[in-house]
Amino acid sequence: MIALLSYLHSCYIRSYRFGPPVFIFLFGITFIYMVVPNPVMESYSFSISFLFVISAAISYSMMDIEAPSQEAVTMLHAGSFIRTTFGKLLYSWLFTLPLALFAVLYPALFNKFDRVAGLDELTLSLLYHLAGSWLGITLACWFSSKLVRSRTTSFLSLSLVIVVAFCVSPLEKELPDSLKPLKWLLPPLDEIIQLLFHFEDATLASKLLALAAPLLYGTILCALFLMLLNKRRLDSL
Amino acid sequence: MNRDSLITLKKISKRYGSREVLSNISLSLRQGECIMIRGSNGSGKSTLLKIVAGLIPFTAGERQLAHAKLVIGYAPDHLARLRMTSTEYLTHMGRLSRMPKEQLQTRIEQLHAFFNLEQSKSLKMTHFSKGMLQKVNLMQATLHDPELLVLDEPLSGLDKESVQHLLSSLQQIKAAGTSILAAVHDTLLASELGGTTFWIKQGRLENSNMQAAALHSSQLSSVAAAQKSVEKGAVFELLLELSEQQLQHLTHLFPEVVWSKERHGLMTAIVLQKDYYSLMSEMVQQKIEMISLQRKEVAK
Structure with a gap:
Protein backbone atom coordinates (compact mmCIF):
# COMPACT_ATOMS: atom_id res chain seq x y z
CA MET A 1 0.00 0.00 0.00
CA ILE A 2 2.92 2.37 0.71
CA ALA A 3 4.18 1.90 -2.87
CA LEU A 4 0.72 2.70 -4.21
CA LEU A 5 0.36 5.77 -1.98
CA SER A 6 3.80 6.96 -3.05
CA TYR A 7 2.87 6.59 -6.74
CA LEU A 8 -0.47 8.37 -6.23
CA HIS A 9 1.32 11.14 -4.33
CA SER A 10 3.70 11.66 -7.29
CA CYS A 11 0.77 11.76 -9.72
CA TYR A 12 -1.35 14.10 -7.59
CA ILE A 13 1.38 16.55 -6.60
CA ARG A 14 2.71 16.77 -10.16
CA SER A 15 -0.76 17.26 -11.59
CA TYR A 16 -1.15 20.46 -9.51
CA ARG A 17 -4.82 19.54 -9.03
CA PHE A 18 -4.35 20.01 -5.32
CA GLY A 19 -3.68 23.73 -5.84
CA PRO A 20 -7.21 25.21 -6.00
CA PRO A 21 -8.79 23.29 -3.07
CA VAL A 22 -5.72 23.70 -0.82
CA PHE A 23 -5.34 27.40 -1.63
CA ILE A 24 -9.06 28.08 -1.11
CA PHE A 25 -8.99 26.22 2.22
CA LEU A 26 -5.88 27.91 3.60
CA PHE A 27 -7.00 31.33 2.39
CA GLY A 28 -10.53 30.76 3.70
CA ILE A 29 -9.36 29.72 7.17
CA THR A 30 -6.92 32.62 7.57
CA PHE A 31 -9.54 35.05 6.23
CA ILE A 32 -12.23 33.85 8.65
CA TYR A 33 -9.91 34.23 11.65
CA MET A 34 -8.91 37.77 10.70
CA VAL A 35 -11.68 38.93 13.00
CA VAL A 36 -10.98 38.07 16.66
CA PRO A 37 -12.01 36.84 19.16
CA ASN A 38 -13.97 33.72 18.10
CA PRO A 39 -15.80 31.03 20.07
CA VAL A 40 -13.75 27.81 20.06
CA MET A 41 -16.04 24.93 19.13
CA GLU A 42 -18.43 26.97 16.99
CA SER A 43 -15.44 28.11 14.91
CA TYR A 44 -14.34 24.52 14.54
CA SER A 45 -17.81 23.55 13.33
CA PHE A 46 -17.30 26.04 10.49
CA SER A 47 -13.84 24.71 9.58
CA ILE A 48 -15.17 21.12 9.65
CA SER A 49 -17.93 22.07 7.20
CA PHE A 50 -15.36 23.84 5.04
CA LEU A 51 -13.01 20.84 5.11
CA PHE A 52 -15.92 18.54 4.24
CA VAL A 53 -16.47 20.46 0.98
CA ILE A 54 -12.74 20.72 0.22
CA SER A 55 -12.28 16.98 0.86
CA ALA A 56 -15.09 16.22 -1.57
CA ALA A 57 -13.28 18.34 -4.18
CA ILE A 58 -9.98 16.55 -3.50
CA SER A 59 -11.61 13.11 -3.77
CA TYR A 60 -13.50 14.14 -6.92
CA SER A 61 -10.23 15.07 -8.66
CA MET A 62 -8.20 12.22 -7.14
CA MET A 63 -10.48 9.43 -8.38
CA ASP A 64 -9.82 10.46 -11.99
CA ILE A 65 -6.15 11.32 -11.53
CA GLU A 66 -5.05 8.57 -13.94
CA ALA A 67 -5.89 8.27 -17.63
CA PRO A 68 -7.96 5.11 -18.30
CA SER A 69 -5.06 3.42 -20.08
CA GLN A 70 -2.72 4.10 -17.15
CA GLU A 71 -5.38 2.94 -14.70
CA ALA A 72 -5.40 -0.45 -16.46
CA VAL A 73 -1.60 -0.65 -16.20
CA THR A 74 -1.63 0.35 -12.51
CA MET A 75 -4.31 -2.23 -11.78
CA LEU A 76 -2.29 -5.03 -13.42
CA HIS A 77 0.89 -4.08 -11.56
CA ALA A 78 -0.87 -3.64 -8.21
CA GLY A 79 -2.74 -6.90 -8.81
CA SER A 80 -6.09 -5.67 -7.55
CA PHE A 81 -8.60 -3.08 -8.62
CA ILE A 82 -9.98 -2.81 -5.09
CA ARG A 83 -6.51 -2.01 -3.76
CA THR A 84 -5.84 0.73 -6.31
CA THR A 85 -9.25 2.34 -5.79
CA PHE A 86 -9.04 2.11 -2.00
CA GLY A 87 -5.54 3.56 -2.25
CA LYS A 88 -6.98 6.64 -3.94
CA LEU A 89 -9.56 7.11 -1.20
CA LEU A 90 -6.98 6.56 1.53
CA TYR A 91 -4.55 8.96 -0.12
CA SER A 92 -7.27 11.63 -0.38
CA TRP A 93 -7.98 11.21 3.34
CA LEU A 94 -4.30 11.36 4.28
CA PHE A 95 -3.98 14.47 2.12
CA THR A 96 -6.61 16.20 4.26
CA LEU A 97 -4.68 15.43 7.48
CA PRO A 98 -2.36 18.48 7.23
CA LEU A 99 -5.37 20.63 6.29
CA ALA A 100 -7.22 19.39 9.39
CA LEU A 101 -4.14 20.07 11.52
CA PHE A 102 -3.92 23.57 10.11
CA ALA A 103 -7.61 24.22 10.77
CA VAL A 104 -7.22 23.07 14.39
CA LEU A 105 -3.82 24.51 15.28
CA TYR A 106 -3.76 27.83 13.42
CA PRO A 107 -6.46 29.56 15.50
CA ALA A 108 -5.24 27.91 18.70
CA LEU A 109 -1.59 28.90 18.26
CA PHE A 110 -2.25 32.40 16.94
CA ASN A 111 -4.75 33.34 19.69
CA LYS A 112 -7.77 33.65 17.46
CA PHE A 113 -10.15 32.33 20.12
CA ASP A 114 -11.86 34.10 23.00
CA ARG A 115 -10.21 31.67 25.43
CA VAL A 116 -7.46 29.05 25.50
CA ALA A 117 -8.67 25.78 23.97
CA GLY A 118 -8.08 22.66 26.09
CA LEU A 119 -6.03 19.72 24.83
CA ASP A 120 -9.12 17.48 24.90
CA GLU A 121 -11.00 20.03 22.78
CA LEU A 122 -8.15 20.26 20.30
CA THR A 123 -7.83 16.48 20.05
CA LEU A 124 -11.56 15.92 19.61
CA SER A 125 -11.77 18.75 17.09
CA LEU A 126 -8.98 17.19 15.02
CA LEU A 127 -10.84 13.88 15.04
CA TYR A 128 -14.08 15.60 14.04
CA HIS A 129 -12.25 17.32 11.18
CA LEU A 130 -10.92 13.97 9.99
CA ALA A 131 -14.36 12.35 10.31
CA GLY A 132 -15.84 15.19 8.25
CA SER A 133 -13.16 14.88 5.57
CA TRP A 134 -13.64 11.08 5.39
CA LEU A 135 -17.36 11.68 4.85
CA GLY A 136 -16.67 14.21 2.08
CA ILE A 137 -14.20 11.87 0.35
CA THR A 138 -16.45 8.80 0.41
CA LEU A 139 -19.43 10.81 -0.81
CA ALA A 140 -17.56 12.41 -3.70
CA CYS A 141 -16.07 9.15 -5.03
CA TRP A 142 -19.57 8.12 -6.15
CA PHE A 143 -19.60 11.06 -8.55
CA SER A 144 -16.30 10.34 -10.32
CA SER A 145 -16.28 9.47 -14.01
CA LYS A 146 -16.22 5.78 -13.07
CA LEU A 147 -19.92 5.88 -12.25
CA VAL A 148 -21.17 9.14 -13.79
CA ARG A 149 -19.87 9.79 -17.29
CA SER A 150 -21.08 13.37 -17.72
CA ARG A 151 -18.92 15.87 -15.85
CA THR A 152 -21.80 18.36 -15.64
CA THR A 153 -24.21 15.79 -14.19
CA SER A 154 -21.65 14.51 -11.69
CA PHE A 155 -20.67 18.03 -10.55
CA LEU A 156 -24.28 19.16 -10.13
CA SER A 157 -25.26 15.92 -8.37
CA LEU A 158 -22.33 16.15 -5.98
CA SER A 159 -23.15 19.81 -5.25
CA LEU A 160 -26.74 18.81 -4.46
CA VAL A 161 -25.61 16.03 -2.10
CA ILE A 162 -23.27 18.46 -0.32
CA VAL A 163 -26.11 20.95 0.12
CA VAL A 164 -28.40 18.16 1.42
CA ALA A 165 -25.68 17.13 3.91
CA PHE A 166 -25.85 20.63 5.40
CA CYS A 167 -29.65 20.62 5.55
CA VAL A 168 -30.39 17.34 7.30
CA SER A 169 -31.95 18.97 10.41
CA PRO A 170 -34.31 21.33 8.49
CA LEU A 171 -35.22 18.45 6.16
CA GLU A 172 -35.99 16.20 9.11
CA LYS A 173 -38.35 18.83 10.55
CA GLU A 174 -40.24 19.01 7.25
CA LEU A 175 -40.63 15.25 6.95
CA PRO A 176 -43.80 13.54 8.29
CA ASP A 177 -43.21 11.31 11.34
CA SER A 178 -43.47 8.12 9.30
CA LEU A 179 -40.59 9.25 7.05
CA LYS A 180 -38.35 10.69 9.75
CA PRO A 181 -36.19 7.49 9.95
CA LEU A 182 -35.07 8.36 6.38
CA LYS A 183 -32.80 10.90 8.06
CA TRP A 184 -30.39 8.04 8.82
CA LEU A 185 -29.84 7.56 5.09
CA LEU A 186 -28.53 11.11 4.73
CA PRO A 187 -24.87 12.06 5.37
CA PRO A 188 -24.44 12.66 9.12
CA LEU A 189 -22.40 15.87 8.87
CA ASP A 190 -25.09 17.69 10.81
CA GLU A 191 -24.37 15.44 13.84
CA ILE A 192 -20.94 17.05 14.24
CA ILE A 193 -22.09 20.62 13.56
CA GLN A 194 -25.01 20.46 16.01
CA LEU A 195 -22.81 18.86 18.66
CA LEU A 196 -20.11 21.52 18.40
CA PHE A 197 -22.69 24.27 18.82
CA HIS A 198 -23.79 22.62 22.10
CA PHE A 199 -20.45 21.11 23.07
CA GLU A 200 -20.50 22.26 26.70
CA ASP A 201 -23.82 20.47 27.39
CA ALA A 202 -23.09 17.34 25.34
CA THR A 203 -22.56 13.97 27.02
CA LEU A 204 -19.53 11.78 26.26
CA ALA A 205 -21.81 9.32 24.46
CA SER A 206 -23.18 12.00 22.15
CA LYS A 207 -19.64 13.28 21.50
CA LEU A 208 -18.52 9.78 20.52
CA LEU A 209 -21.66 9.20 18.44
CA ALA A 210 -21.00 12.41 16.50
CA LEU A 211 -17.53 11.08 15.76
CA ALA A 212 -18.54 7.50 14.94
CA ALA A 213 -21.55 8.34 12.74
CA PRO A 214 -19.65 10.01 9.85
CA LEU A 215 -16.81 7.51 10.09
CA LEU A 216 -19.21 4.56 9.93
CA TYR A 217 -21.37 6.17 7.23
CA GLY A 218 -18.24 6.91 5.16
CA THR A 219 -16.90 3.39 5.63
CA ILE A 220 -20.19 1.86 4.47
CA LEU A 221 -20.19 4.16 1.41
CA CYS A 222 -16.57 3.18 0.71
CA ALA A 223 -17.30 -0.55 1.00
CA LEU A 224 -20.32 -0.32 -1.31
CA PHE A 225 -18.33 1.74 -3.82
CA LEU A 226 -15.47 -0.77 -3.86
CA MET A 227 -17.87 -3.71 -4.21
CA LEU A 228 -19.61 -2.06 -7.15
CA LEU A 229 -16.36 -1.12 -8.87
CA ASN A 230 -14.84 -4.55 -8.28
CA LYS A 231 -17.79 -6.05 -10.14
CA ARG A 232 -17.39 -3.65 -13.06
CA ARG A 233 -13.60 -3.31 -12.87
CA LEU A 234 -12.49 -1.12 -15.77
CA ASP A 235 -15.76 -1.51 -17.67
CA SER A 236 -16.70 1.96 -16.58
CA LEU A 237 -13.79 3.53 -18.45
CA MET B 1 -7.99 -26.48 -21.15
CA ASN B 2 -5.00 -27.76 -23.14
CA ARG B 3 -2.11 -28.86 -20.97
CA ASP B 4 0.34 -26.44 -22.64
CA SER B 5 -2.03 -23.48 -22.75
CA LEU B 6 -1.13 -20.39 -20.77
CA ILE B 7 -4.60 -19.03 -21.14
CA THR B 8 -7.82 -20.40 -22.56
CA LEU B 9 -11.02 -18.54 -23.34
CA LYS B 10 -14.11 -20.70 -23.67
CA LYS B 11 -17.21 -19.30 -25.37
CA ILE B 12 -16.60 -15.81 -24.03
CA SER B 13 -19.32 -13.25 -24.73
CA LYS B 14 -19.34 -9.61 -23.81
CA ARG B 15 -22.37 -7.36 -23.86
CA TYR B 16 -22.71 -3.65 -23.18
CA GLY B 17 -26.43 -3.26 -22.58
CA SER B 18 -28.14 -4.73 -25.61
CA ARG B 19 -25.03 -4.47 -27.79
CA GLU B 20 -23.06 -7.69 -28.08
CA VAL B 21 -19.41 -6.80 -28.64
CA LEU B 22 -17.99 -10.32 -28.47
CA SER B 23 -19.88 -13.51 -29.13
CA ASN B 24 -18.79 -17.07 -28.28
CA ILE B 25 -15.07 -16.37 -28.47
CA SER B 26 -12.88 -19.41 -27.87
CA LEU B 27 -9.14 -18.96 -27.91
CA SER B 28 -6.15 -20.75 -26.52
CA LEU B 29 -2.60 -19.45 -26.26
CA ARG B 30 0.39 -21.69 -25.59
CA GLN B 31 3.79 -20.75 -24.29
CA GLY B 32 5.90 -19.00 -26.92
CA GLU B 33 2.92 -18.72 -29.27
CA CYS B 34 2.06 -15.52 -31.05
CA ILE B 35 -1.51 -14.58 -31.93
CA MET B 36 -2.56 -11.48 -33.84
CA ILE B 37 -6.09 -10.14 -33.64
CA ARG B 38 -7.28 -8.04 -36.54
CA GLY B 39 -10.51 -6.24 -37.21
CA SER B 40 -11.99 -2.89 -38.06
CA ASN B 41 -12.35 -0.03 -35.58
CA GLY B 42 -14.85 -0.87 -32.85
CA SER B 43 -14.85 -4.57 -33.74
CA GLY B 44 -13.98 -5.58 -30.16
CA LYS B 45 -10.21 -6.20 -30.39
CA SER B 46 -9.35 -4.07 -27.35
CA THR B 47 -12.25 -5.54 -25.39
CA LEU B 48 -10.96 -9.04 -26.08
CA LEU B 49 -7.46 -8.05 -24.99
CA LYS B 50 -8.76 -6.52 -21.77
CA ILE B 51 -10.69 -9.71 -21.03
CA VAL B 52 -7.54 -11.77 -21.62
CA ALA B 53 -5.58 -9.45 -19.29
CA GLY B 54 -8.36 -9.73 -16.68
CA LEU B 55 -9.09 -6.00 -16.75
CA ILE B 56 -12.78 -6.24 -17.49
CA PRO B 57 -15.40 -8.88 -16.69
CA PHE B 58 -17.18 -10.86 -19.40
CA THR B 59 -20.89 -11.58 -19.70
CA ALA B 60 -20.68 -15.31 -20.36
CA GLY B 61 -18.06 -17.99 -20.84
CA GLU B 62 -14.93 -19.07 -19.05
CA ARG B 63 -11.36 -17.75 -18.72
CA GLN B 64 -8.78 -20.26 -17.55
CA LEU B 65 -5.17 -19.51 -16.64
CA ALA B 66 -2.34 -22.07 -16.61
CA HIS B 67 -1.70 -21.15 -12.98
CA ALA B 68 -2.97 -18.56 -10.53
CA LYS B 69 0.23 -16.49 -10.63
CA LEU B 70 0.48 -16.17 -14.42
CA VAL B 71 2.43 -12.99 -15.13
CA ILE B 72 0.63 -10.94 -17.77
CA GLY B 73 2.18 -7.81 -19.23
CA TYR B 74 -0.30 -5.41 -20.77
CA ALA B 75 0.54 -2.51 -23.04
CA PRO B 76 -2.49 -0.30 -23.82
CA ASP B 77 -2.78 1.42 -27.20
CA HIS B 78 -1.16 4.53 -25.75
CA LEU B 79 0.52 5.57 -22.55
CA ALA B 80 -0.39 8.83 -20.83
CA ARG B 81 2.30 11.52 -20.79
CA LEU B 82 3.01 11.55 -17.08
CA ARG B 83 4.98 14.30 -15.37
CA MET B 84 7.77 11.95 -14.36
CA THR B 85 10.83 10.38 -15.94
CA SER B 86 10.70 6.89 -17.41
CA THR B 87 12.94 5.70 -14.55
CA GLU B 88 10.59 7.15 -11.92
CA TYR B 89 7.57 5.69 -13.71
CA LEU B 90 9.06 2.22 -14.01
CA THR B 91 10.25 2.36 -10.39
CA HIS B 92 6.69 3.10 -9.28
CA MET B 93 5.27 0.29 -11.42
CA GLY B 94 7.92 -2.14 -10.19
CA ARG B 95 7.31 -1.24 -6.55
CA LEU B 96 3.57 -1.74 -7.11
CA SER B 97 4.41 -5.25 -8.37
CA ARG B 98 6.50 -5.79 -5.21
CA MET B 99 9.75 -6.29 -7.12
CA PRO B 100 12.82 -6.25 -4.85
CA LYS B 101 14.55 -2.85 -4.98
CA GLU B 102 17.91 -3.97 -6.40
CA GLN B 103 16.37 -6.32 -8.93
CA LEU B 104 14.07 -3.51 -10.04
CA GLN B 105 16.92 -1.02 -10.55
CA THR B 106 18.88 -3.57 -12.58
CA ARG B 107 15.84 -4.42 -14.67
CA ILE B 108 15.11 -0.74 -15.37
CA GLU B 109 18.71 -0.25 -16.53
CA GLN B 110 18.45 -3.35 -18.75
CA LEU B 111 15.18 -2.19 -20.29
CA HIS B 112 16.50 1.31 -21.02
CA ALA B 113 19.46 -0.27 -22.79
CA PHE B 114 17.28 -2.84 -24.59
CA PHE B 115 14.88 -0.22 -25.91
CA ASN B 116 17.64 2.27 -26.64
CA LEU B 117 16.31 4.91 -24.27
CA GLU B 118 19.38 5.36 -22.09
CA GLN B 119 19.85 8.97 -23.20
CA SER B 120 16.31 9.92 -22.22
CA LYS B 121 15.93 8.27 -18.85
CA SER B 122 16.24 11.55 -16.96
CA LEU B 123 13.83 13.36 -19.28
CA LYS B 124 10.23 13.79 -18.21
CA MET B 125 7.74 11.71 -20.19
CA THR B 126 5.81 14.88 -21.08
CA HIS B 127 8.66 15.62 -23.51
CA PHE B 128 8.67 12.14 -25.06
CA SER B 129 7.69 11.47 -28.67
CA LYS B 130 4.99 8.90 -29.42
CA GLY B 131 7.62 6.30 -30.28
CA MET B 132 9.48 6.88 -27.02
CA LEU B 133 6.24 6.62 -25.05
CA GLN B 134 5.40 3.38 -26.82
CA LYS B 135 8.79 2.03 -25.82
CA VAL B 136 8.14 2.96 -22.17
CA ASN B 137 4.75 1.29 -22.60
CA LEU B 138 6.48 -1.93 -23.65
CA MET B 139 9.06 -1.49 -20.89
CA GLN B 140 6.39 -1.41 -18.20
CA ALA B 141 4.66 -4.42 -19.78
CA THR B 142 7.90 -6.44 -19.79
CA LEU B 143 9.17 -5.16 -16.42
CA HIS B 144 8.24 -8.40 -14.73
CA ASP B 145 9.42 -10.80 -17.51
CA PRO B 146 5.82 -11.72 -18.38
CA GLU B 147 4.79 -15.14 -19.58
CA LEU B 148 2.09 -13.52 -21.69
CA LEU B 149 2.42 -10.12 -23.32
CA VAL B 150 -0.85 -8.46 -24.35
CA LEU B 151 -0.34 -5.59 -26.80
CA ASP B 152 -3.02 -3.23 -28.04
CA GLU B 153 -1.93 -1.85 -31.42
CA PRO B 154 1.71 -1.48 -30.46
CA LEU B 155 2.81 0.03 -33.78
CA SER B 156 0.00 2.52 -34.39
CA GLY B 157 1.11 6.03 -35.21
CA LEU B 158 4.84 5.30 -35.08
CA ASP B 159 7.39 6.43 -37.63
CA LYS B 160 9.35 3.91 -39.71
CA GLU B 161 12.43 3.96 -37.52
CA SER B 162 10.47 3.44 -34.30
CA VAL B 163 8.48 0.63 -35.95
CA GLN B 164 11.69 -1.16 -36.99
CA HIS B 165 13.16 -0.86 -33.52
CA LEU B 166 9.99 -1.99 -31.77
CA LEU B 167 9.67 -4.92 -34.18
CA SER B 168 13.17 -6.13 -33.46
CA SER B 169 12.55 -5.68 -29.72
CA LEU B 170 9.36 -7.73 -29.94
CA GLN B 171 11.14 -10.41 -31.96
CA GLN B 172 13.73 -10.72 -29.19
CA ILE B 173 11.00 -10.85 -26.53
CA LYS B 174 9.25 -13.58 -28.50
CA ALA B 175 12.51 -15.47 -28.98
CA ALA B 176 12.94 -15.49 -25.20
CA GLY B 177 9.75 -17.60 -25.00
CA THR B 178 7.16 -14.96 -24.15
CA SER B 179 3.73 -15.55 -25.64
CA ILE B 180 2.32 -12.54 -27.45
CA LEU B 181 -1.29 -11.62 -28.07
CA ALA B 182 -1.61 -8.41 -30.06
CA ALA B 183 -4.38 -6.40 -31.66
CA VAL B 184 -3.13 -4.98 -34.93
CA HIS B 185 -4.49 -2.98 -37.82
CA ASP B 186 -2.02 -3.96 -40.51
CA THR B 187 -0.12 -7.08 -41.50
CA LEU B 188 3.34 -5.82 -40.59
CA LEU B 189 3.52 -7.19 -37.05
CA ALA B 190 1.90 -10.47 -38.11
CA SER B 191 4.38 -10.95 -40.94
CA GLU B 192 7.38 -10.10 -38.73
CA LEU B 193 6.39 -12.15 -35.69
CA GLY B 194 4.61 -15.00 -37.49
CA GLY B 195 2.03 -17.01 -35.57
CA THR B 196 -1.69 -17.17 -36.12
CA THR B 197 -3.88 -14.30 -37.23
CA PHE B 198 -7.54 -14.07 -36.27
CA TRP B 199 -10.15 -11.65 -37.47
CA ILE B 200 -12.93 -10.29 -35.34
CA LYS B 201 -16.02 -9.73 -37.40
CA GLN B 202 -19.33 -8.84 -35.84
CA GLY B 203 -18.07 -10.04 -32.51
CA ARG B 204 -16.96 -13.44 -33.77
CA LEU B 205 -13.44 -14.73 -34.11
CA GLU B 206 -12.37 -16.09 -37.49
CA ASN B 207 -9.07 -17.73 -38.18
Missing part, protein backbone atom coordinates in the same frame (compact mmCIF):
# COMPACT_ATOMS: atom_id res chain seq x y z
CA SER B 208 -7.74 -15.96 -41.26
CA ASN B 209 -5.09 -18.62 -41.79
CA MET B 210 -7.80 -21.28 -42.05
CA GLN B 211 -9.70 -19.04 -44.42
CA ALA B 212 -6.58 -18.52 -46.46
CA ALA B 213 -5.84 -22.24 -46.40
CA ALA B 214 -9.34 -23.01 -47.64
CA LEU B 215 -8.95 -20.55 -50.43
CA HIS B 216 -5.51 -21.91 -51.21
CA SER B 217 -6.67 -25.53 -51.48
CA SER B 218 -9.51 -24.60 -53.79
CA GLN B 219 -7.07 -22.74 -55.91
CA LEU B 220 -4.72 -25.70 -56.20
CA SER B 221 -7.40 -27.61 -58.06
CA SER B 222 -8.00 -24.64 -60.27
CA VAL B 223 -5.93 -22.90 -62.91
CA ALA B 224 -2.38 -21.53 -62.64
CA ALA B 225 -3.66 -18.00 -62.37
CA ALA B 226 -5.15 -18.86 -59.02
CA GLN B 227 -1.75 -19.94 -57.70
CA LYS B 228 -0.35 -16.62 -58.77
CA SER B 229 -3.12 -14.94 -56.86
CA VAL B 230 -2.25 -16.74 -53.64
CA GLU B 231 1.44 -16.01 -54.13
CA LYS B 232 0.50 -12.37 -54.28
CA GLY B 233 -1.47 -12.99 -51.13
CA ALA B 234 -4.37 -10.71 -52.05
CA VAL B 235 -8.09 -11.27 -51.67
CA PHE B 236 -10.89 -8.77 -52.06
CA GLU B 237 -13.78 -8.39 -49.69
CA LEU B 238 -16.90 -6.87 -51.21
CA LEU B 239 -20.04 -5.85 -49.38
CA LEU B 240 -22.94 -6.10 -51.81
CA GLU B 241 -26.64 -5.52 -52.00
CA LEU B 242 -28.12 -8.15 -54.31
CA SER B 243 -31.21 -10.27 -54.83
CA GLU B 244 -31.46 -14.05 -54.38
CA GLN B 245 -31.49 -14.52 -58.17
CA GLN B 246 -28.41 -12.39 -58.62
CA LEU B 247 -26.68 -14.36 -55.88
CA GLN B 248 -27.48 -17.67 -57.56
CA HIS B 249 -26.26 -16.29 -60.88
CA LEU B 250 -22.95 -15.15 -59.41
CA THR B 251 -22.50 -18.36 -57.39
CA HIS B 252 -22.92 -20.32 -60.61
CA LEU B 253 -20.42 -18.16 -62.51
CA PHE B 254 -17.88 -17.86 -59.69
CA PRO B 255 -17.94 -21.06 -57.62
CA GLU B 256 -14.77 -20.11 -55.70
CA VAL B 257 -16.17 -16.92 -54.28
CA VAL B 258 -16.95 -17.29 -50.56
CA TRP B 259 -20.30 -15.75 -49.60
CA SER B 260 -21.58 -14.82 -46.19
CA LYS B 261 -24.72 -13.08 -45.02
CA GLU B 262 -24.45 -9.73 -43.26
CA ARG B 263 -26.99 -7.57 -41.49
CA HIS B 264 -29.72 -5.67 -43.35
CA GLY B 265 -29.81 -8.28 -46.14
CA LEU B 266 -26.31 -7.47 -47.38
CA MET B 267 -23.83 -10.10 -48.55
CA THR B 268 -20.07 -10.26 -48.23
CA ALA B 269 -18.09 -11.84 -51.04
CA ILE B 270 -14.47 -12.88 -50.58
CA VAL B 271 -12.92 -12.97 -54.03
CA LEU B 272 -9.56 -14.15 -55.27
CA GLN B 273 -7.61 -11.85 -57.50
CA LYS B 274 -8.17 -14.10 -60.54
CA ASP B 275 -11.94 -13.71 -60.27
CA TYR B 276 -11.90 -10.07 -59.26
CA TYR B 277 -12.03 -8.36 -62.67
CA SER B 278 -14.61 -10.69 -64.21
CA LEU B 279 -16.79 -10.50 -61.09
CA MET B 280 -16.66 -6.71 -61.15
CA SER B 281 -17.57 -6.68 -64.81
CA GLU B 282 -20.48 -9.07 -64.19
CA MET B 283 -21.68 -6.93 -61.31
CA VAL B 284 -21.78 -3.86 -63.52
CA GLN B 285 -23.80 -5.76 -66.11
CA GLN B 286 -26.19 -7.06 -63.47
CA LYS B 287 -26.45 -3.56 -61.91
CA ILE B 288 -25.50 -4.91 -58.51
CA GLU B 289 -24.84 -2.23 -55.95
CA MET B 290 -21.53 -2.41 -54.12
CA ILE B 291 -21.44 -0.93 -50.61
CA SER B 292 -17.73 -1.35 -49.93
CA LEU B 293 -14.59 -2.91 -51.32
CA GLN B 294 -11.49 -3.84 -49.36
CA ARG B 295 -8.22 -5.40 -50.49
CA LYS B 296 -6.75 -7.76 -47.92
CA GLU B 297 -3.38 -9.39 -47.64
CA VAL B 298 -3.66 -13.06 -46.80
CA ALA B 299 -1.22 -14.32 -44.15
CA LYS B 300 0.97 -17.02 -45.70
